[in-house]
């Protein structure tokens with residue numbers, strides 16, 4: 001990831017230098033406990049943080065994980081530009097090497113999770129593939145069914161990038177690529193919209209089952225998203241995962257289940273080819289949705305009360321992670337923007353799929369910065385508890 005190592009300068013010096021460039025640097029927030037600043041950047045229509053850390057010997061200017069823009073080109077340009085504006089003395093940098101890489105996610109077929117709040121699907125039929133890996137299966141399906149929109153959701157960024165390249169090469173217009181955790185993504189989709197959801201060869205996570213894609217919550221969301229007769233299709237080489245999924249599917253009433261062993265599909269993925277060479281058994285567990293589901297109700301408002309906040313709040317808030325019934329909250333780090341505004345980095349929501357956000361508090365206001373949490377029930381419950389803790 002792009003970064004620049006510099007001769008160290010202090011937080012305050014950094015802040016003084018940044019004031020001259022309000023067009024690009026909106027503010028600098030200095031950590032209360034560490035030699036670390038967050039630099040709020042507005043560059044090429046993207047808003048995000050860069051982090052500056054320093055010790056006696058060295059400074060480090062780098063990207064910030066939660067808010068990083070997906071276009072690597074924007075990120076590295078911004079780091080280079082900010083280093084120059086702030087007159088940082090560069091000791092070493094990996095920005096040049098990164099110049100040779102193609103920009104990520106420039107394609108119109110790449111969709112951000114926020115886009116799904118009010119997206120037009122433009123196709124009568126919709127299908128979803130979770131964890132498409134090399135993309136062989138989704139590309140095959142999209143070529144074979146040009147009247148269907150295929151939404152591929154993959155957590156691994158290089159795989160998402162590779163599929164976007166293939167979409168251009170194969171001149172397809174019916175695949176969208178989402179680079180996100182599938183366990184959260186389904187919650188963003190309307191009810192009764194999909195004819196198929198493919199989950200092919202998910203990671204078995206035998207030692208950490210809470211990280212598995214298939215879970216009671218996932219299946220319940222899948223049933224809501226599937227139309228009547230729509231199918232959730234699990235294909236796996238893992239005996240354990242097969243049995244685990246049959247157990248989970250069986251706990252639902254509105255479904256039928258079909259099981260197949262060593263059934264050949266017209267396209268063989270990279271993983272499947274490996275298991276075929278090892279002569280492993282392959283299981284399909286197909287869940288058919290029997291009933292229409294209610295419309296999605298995720299119109300949660302993530303707003304705070306208008307009141308005056310001051311620095312005392314930092315001492316009053318819990319600094320450890322707190323676990324509640326269906327969510328947790330962890331206020332991780334605290335920063336000052338000038339003398340009056342506080343920036344809090346926090347993690348919250350569902351234990352298995354946490355949300356990471358920043359909150360700004362000042363004399364008259366409180367809000368999430370730069371973007372709202374995903375509209376899920378666990379996030380909303382956690383948000384209400386955060387509100388209560390801030391106002392206590």
Ligand SMILES: C[S@@+](CC[C@H](N)C(=O)[O-])C[C@H]1O[C@@H](n2cnc3c(N)ncnc32)[C@H](O)[C@@H]1O
Nearest residue numbers: 131132133154155156181182200201269270271
């Ligand atoms: C074992 S590979 C299988 C890839 C492909 N389906 C195939 O059959 O070749 C599992 C894929 O699921 C992706 N994955 C794992 N957890 C995920 C999640 N929570 N959300 C989206 N993708 C995930 C991984 O990055 C990986 O590409």
